[in-house]
Amino acid sequence: MNDAADTLARQLEAIGNGHLVVVTGAGISLASGIPTFRGTDPGAIWKKDVTELGTRRFFESDPAGSWSWYTSRFDMVLDKQPNPAHHALAAIEGWHAARSGRFLLVTQNVDPLHERAGSERLVKVHGSADRVRCTRQGCEHGAPRGSLARADCDMTAFAHEPVIENLPRCPACGSLLRQHVLWFDEFYDEHADYQWGRVLLAAQTLSCLLFVGTSLSVGVTDLFLRAAIEMDRPVLAIDPGAARPPDPRVTMLRAPSEDLLPAACARLGIEAPGAGAWAGER
Numbered sequence: 001m002n003d004a005a006d007t008l009a010r011q012l013e014a015i016g017n018g019h020l021v022v023v024t025g026a027g028i029s030l031a032s033g034i035p036t037f038r039g040t041d042p043g044a045i046w047k048k049d050v051t052e053l054g055t056r057r058f059f060e061s062d063p064a065g066s067w068s069w070y071t072s073r074f075d076m077v078l079d080k081q082p083n084p085a086h087h088a089l090a091a092i093e094g095w096h097a098a099r100s101g102r103f104l105l106v107t108q109n110v111d112p113l114h115e116r117a118g119s120e121r122l123v124k125v126h127g128s129a130d131r132v133r134c135t136r137q138g139c140e141h142g143a144p145r146g147s148l149a150r151a152d153c154d155m156t157a158f159a160h161e162p163v164i165e166n167l168p169r170c171p172a173c174g175s176l177l178r179q180h181v182l183w184f185d186e187f188y189d190e191h192a193d194y195q196w197g198r199v200l201l202a203a204q205t206l207s208c209l210l211f212v213g214t215s216l217s218v219g220v221t222d223l224f225l226r227a228a229i230e231m232d233r234p235v236l237a238i239d240p241g242a243a244r245p246p247d248p249r250v251t252m253l254r255a256p257s258e259d260l261l262p263a264a265c266a267r268l269g270i271e272a273p274g275a276g277a278w279a280g281e282r
């Protein structure tokens with residue numbers, strides 16, 4: 001753990017005012033009590049059915065079933081709090097900006113924990129659990145740009161009786177609403193909020209790449225990993241459980257991110273609020 005914190009701190013220092021890109025996945029939110037999508041932790045309740053139920057196909061065949069499935073999961077996600085890893089990343093962003101460095105945080109998570117911790121240069125590439133949108137393409141509340149706060153949806157009738165007639169509807173056009181998340185049978189460029197153009201630009205211009213709590217073999221992580229290796233940029237991955245690096249050029253940091261990121265901050269004199277008070281949900 002000490003070696004890993006030293007390595008990470010040295011690397012962050014060495015970037016100077018370069019472009020630091022951080023990519024986070026479900027592992028960073030585990031310590032906040034949110035089960036992973038595909039993890040091996042006992043709470044990984046989503047791993048069985050997510051590729052089947054997290055699809056537009058399922059929504060179109062059974063809108064009420066899709067809403068029930070998401071409501072049960074997202075209600076639990078939305079009342080969680082950021083842990084010291086989220087706070088440390090927000091603090092690193094501020095520290096790096098203060099030395100005129102470029103920074104982007106790309107998260108695969110739909111939970112709101114990075115925002116709650118204060119991250120600003122943030123892309124939620126898979127959407128947001130706290131938003132919904134209209135299913136009608138081109139509606140002001142639907143793709144390609146529109147969305148609504150989940151909190152503004154009246155779910156009372158649906159909670160009482162989960163049938164299609166009780167689903168919340170778009171206030172502008174009356175169409176069914178849907179989750180504001182990227183489904184497995186959809187594309188990154190379907191909605192402006194996924195900020196796919198910003199992601200591609202970051203992959204082309206990064207000076208250093210840091211993965212936190214994500215498997216490195218799928219979708220957006222693969223894009224960043226290949227880009228960084230092609231450009232011969234340093235790549236670090238914080239993952240306490242990883243057996244071996246996906247590429248020999250990736251420096252694996254095998255420690256929990258909620259311990260390692262605050263420890264690296266401490267070495268750099270970066271104040272990361274929340275770390276001291278953390279009791280943990282592990």
Ligand SMILES: [Zn+2]
Binds near residue numbers: 140
């Ligand atoms: Zn609409």
